[in-house]
Amino acid sequence: MISRIDLRGGALPEGGALRDLLPRADFDVQAALEKVRPICEDVHHRGDAALIEYAEKFDGVRLDRVRVPADALTEALAQLDPKVRAALEESVRRARLVHRAQRRSEHTTQVVPGGKVTEKWVPVERVGLYAPGGRSVYPSSVIMNVVPAQEAGVESIALASPAQKESGGLPHPTILAACALLGIDEVYAAGGATAVAMFAYGTESCAPANMVTGPGNIWVAAAKRYFTGRIGIDAEAGPTEIAVLADATADPAHVAADLISQAEHDPMAAAVLVTDSAELADAVEKELAPQIAATKHVTDRIVPALEGKQSAIVLVDSVDDGLRVVDAYGAEHLEIQTADAAAVAARVRNAGAVFVGPWAPVSLGDYCAGSNHVLPTGGCACHSSGLSVQSFLRGIHIVDYTRDALAEVTHHVVTLADAEDLPAHGAALRARFGWQVPTA
Numbered sequence: 001m002i003s004r005i006d007l008r009g010g011a012l013p014e015g016g017a018l019r020d021l022l023p024r025a026d027f028d029v030q031a032a033l034e035k036v037r038p039i040c041e042d043v044h045h046r047g048d049a050a051l052i053e054y055a056e057k058f059d060g061v062r063l064d065r066v067r068v069p070a071d072a073l074t075e076a077l078a079q080l081d082p083k084v085r086a087a088l089e090e091s092v093r094r095a096r097l098v099h100r101a102q103r104r105s106e107h108t109t110q111v112v113p114g115g116k117v118t119e120k121w122v123p124v125e126r127v128g129l130y131a132p133g134g135r136s137v138y139p140s141s142v143i144m145n146v147v148p149a150q151e152a153g154v155e156s157i158a159l160a161s162p163a164q165k166e167s168g169g170l171p172h173p174t175i176l177a178a179c180a181l182l183g184i185d186e187v188y189a190a191g192g193a194t195a196v197a198m199f200a201y202g203t204e205s206c207a208p209a210n211m212v213t214g215p216g217n218i219w220v221a222a223a224k225r226y227f228t229g230r231i232g233i234d235a236e237a238g239p240t241e242i243a244v245l246a247d248a249t250a251d252p253a254h255v256a257a258d259l260i261s262q263a264e265h266d267p268m269a270a271a272v273l274v275t276d277s278a279e280l281a282d283a284v285e286k287e288l289a290p291q292i293a294a295t296k297h298v299t300d301r302i303v304p305a306l307e308g309k310q311s312a313i314v315l316v317d318s319v320d321d322g323l324r325v326v327d328a329y330g331a332e333h334l335e336i337q338t339a340d341a342a343a344v345a346a347r348v349r350n351a352g353a354v355f356v357g358p359w360a361p362v363s364l365g366d367y368c369a370g371s372n373h374v375l376p377t378g379g380c381a382c383h384s385s386g387l388s389v390q391s392f393l394r395g396i397h398i399v400d401y402t403r404d405a406l407a408e409v410t411h412h413v414v415t416l417a418d419a420e421d422l423p424a425h426g427a428a429l430r431a432r433f434g435w436q437v438p439t440a
Contacts, residue, residue, distance in 0.1 A: 001288055002259075002271070002306045004281070005314045012321055018328040019379065025268045025310035027238045027378060032222035036193040040201075040226055043194055047203035054194045059162055061169040066198075067205045068170055068187040076176035087367070088139060088178055094370035095147040102389035103151060114405030118398040124232065126156035126207065127392060128199030130214030131175055133162035133191060135266065135301070138215075139178035140367050144374050144387060145214050146182045152392035158206065159184055160198065162191025192216065196223035200231050213387055215374055234387050238377040239268035239310065242362055243331035243351075245322045245344070248277040250337035251358060255280070256287035258335060258361050259306070264297045267304035271311040272329065274322045281313045323347055330381035333362040350382040407438040 005021065012018055042050045052063045077085075104121040111117055129145040132138050142159065149157050159179055161171035170176065171189055179187050188206060190198050200223075202208030211232035212224065221236040242262035244255050259271040275281055292302055305311060316322045319338055326334055327350045334351035336344050341357040348354050352375030353365055366373050374387035385391075406429065414426035414437055430437060 001303070002273075002285065003309075003312045005312050007321070007325065008315050008317045012316075012324055015328075018325065022314065022325065022329050023270065023272060023310050023312040024378070025239045025270055025308065027218060027221075027268070029218060029221050029225055029236055029238075032218045033225055036219055036222045036226060039193050040197040040223060043197035043203065044201045048205050051188075051190050051194050051198060051203065055163045055169070055189065055191070058194075059165065059191060061163045061165045063163060063169045063189060065205065066188050066190055066203070068176065068189060070185055072170055073176050073180040073185060073187060076173040077180035080174065080177040084174065085177070085181070088143065088181055091140065091143050091368050092147060092182065094368055095143055095372070096151065098370035099148045099151040099372070099389050102148070104390070104393060104395075112405055112408065114402035115409075116400050118400070120396050120398060121393045122396055123153040123155070123392050124210040124394065125154070126158070126209045126211075127154050128195070128206075128209035128212045129157065129159045130195055130212065130216055130220060131159060131161040131171075132214075132216050132220075133164060133172055133175065134217060135297075137172040137174055139172075139174045140373065141215060142175060142178040142182065142184075144372050146179075146184055148372065148387055148389045149213075149392050150182070152389045154392050156186075156207075156209075157184055158186040158188065158199070158209065160188040160190040160195035162195075163189040192219040193223035193226075196220060196227060200227040211392070213374065213391065234374060234391055235376050235380060235384055236378075237374075239270060240265045241270040241272070241310075241332040241377055242335065243272040243274060243326050243329055243333070244335040244337060245319070245326050246273060246275045246277070246280060246335075246337040247319055247322075247339060248280055249339045250275075250277075250280055252280055252283035252287050253291075254358055254361070255284045255337060256291050258363075259284070259311075260288065260291055260295065260302060261361070261363050262333065263302045263305035263311070264295070265301065265305075267301050268308065268310065269301070269305040270308075271306055272314060272331070273312075274314045274316060274325050274329075276316050276318050276322060278315060281315060284313070319344060326351070327382075330376075330379040332375045332377045332381065333365065335360075335362060352376045352381045352386050403432075407433065411437050411439075 106120045108118040131141045161175045199209040199212045213234035215237045224233040330350040332352040335355045345356045376384040410429045417425035
C-alpha cells in the first residue's frame with residue numbers, strides 16, 4: 001500500500017540531492033495561476049455579481065447575497081451541539097494562552113547619547129481569513145486564523161468560507177457558529193480563488209483587506225500568488241503532510257494511526273515514516289490495513305494518499321540520519337517517536353510544528369494543543385513559519401537623533417555615501433551643518 005525508499009548502506013546525499021530522493025506531491029501552483037487569473041479579474045470588474053455566479057458554477061448554489069446575515073450566525077451558534085461548543089471553547093482558550101504570549105512590546109535602543117531607535121509593532125488594519133469547506137468542514141481553521149489576528153490587535157477581521165448547498169447557500173453551520181463564538185460578524189459565502197480576489201480587490205459587499213491568510217486548495221494557493229504584492233499572505237499552502245521519525249521503541253499502532261489521520265484529509269495528503277528499524281516499518285505496514293478498514297474516507301482519500309508518490313516509508317541507518325532526512329523534507333507536521341524524543345526534537349531545524357513523543361500526536365495540534373495548525377507545507381518549513389501573532393504585525397523603526405548625535409556620525413555617512421557614488425545622500429547631512437562635515 002505504501003512504498004519504501006531505502007537510504008541505508010552509505011552516506012546520505014547533501015542538500016538538494018537528498019531532498020530530491022524524498023516523496024512529494026505534484027502541486028503545480030504556476031499552472032493553476034493561469035486558470036485563476038481570469039476568475040480574479042472577473043471579480044475585480046463585476047464584484048458581487050461574479051461571486052454569485054461562481055458560487056453557482058463551483059458550489060452548485062445560487063446566492064441572493066454574498067455576506068452572511070447576522071441572524072444566521074446567531075442561529076448557528078444557538079443550534080450548535082453543546083459538546084461541539086465546549087470543544088471549540090476549549091480550543092479557543094488554549095490557543096489564546098499560546099498566542100497571547102506571542103505579543104510584541106515596543107523597545108527602544110539607545111544607540112549613542114542623543115540617538116535612539118525605537119521599534120514599535122503595528123497590526124495590519126484589515127485581514128481576510130479563509131476557512132476551507134471542500135471535502136471537510138474546518139471550524140478549527142476559523143480558530144487558528146482568528147485567534148492570532150485578534151491577539152495581534154487587528155481591528156477589522158472578515159472571514160470567507162465556501163457556500164454549501166446543504167446549508168441553503170451559507171457556509172457550513174459549524175463554521176458560522178465558530179465565527180459567532182469568536183465575535184466575528186463579517187462572514188462571506190465565497191470559496192477558493194474568488195474569496196481571495198474578493199479580499200484583494202473588494203466588492204460592493206466587502207471592503208478590501210491588507211492581508212489574506214488561511215489554508216486552502218491549489219486554487220487558493222494560486223490566487224495568493226497572483227495577488228502577492230497587492231496583499232500580504234501567510235503562505236501558499238499545499239497538501240497537508242505528516243512525517244514521523246521513529247525508532248524501534250515506537251508503537252506501530254500509534255504510528256499507523258497518525259499516518260492515516262493525515263491521509264484522511266485529501267488524496268494528495270502526504271504520510272511519511274522515517275525509521276532506522278525495518279522491524280518497525282514491517283509492523284506499521286501490518287497495522288495500516290486493519291486500521292484503514294475500520295475508518296471512513298477509505299477509497300476517496302486514505303488509500304489514494306498512502307499509495308501516492310507523496311507517501312513512503314524511508315529506511316535509514318540511524319536516528320541521526322533520520323534527522324537529516326526530516327530536516328531535508330521540512331514537514332508541515334513532524335512527530336518524533338524515538339527513545340529520548342525530547343532531545344531528538346530539540347535538534348530539528350526544519351518543521352512547521354514538532355510533536356514530541358507518543359502522547360503528542362498531530363491530531364492534538366490540529367485542535368487543542370494551543371499551537372497553530374496553519375503551517376508551511378511543501379518543504380517551505382526550511383524558510384517559513386506557521387501562522388502566529390507575528391504574522392499580523394509590522395515592525396516599524398522610529399529614528400530619533402539630536403543635532404549633536406547626527407554631527408558625531410555625519411563623517412561616516414558622507415564617507416559611505418561617496419563610496420556608493422550617492423553624493424546627494426551625504427549632501428542631505430552636510431546641508432544641516434552649513435555644507436561642512438563636522439569634525440569627528
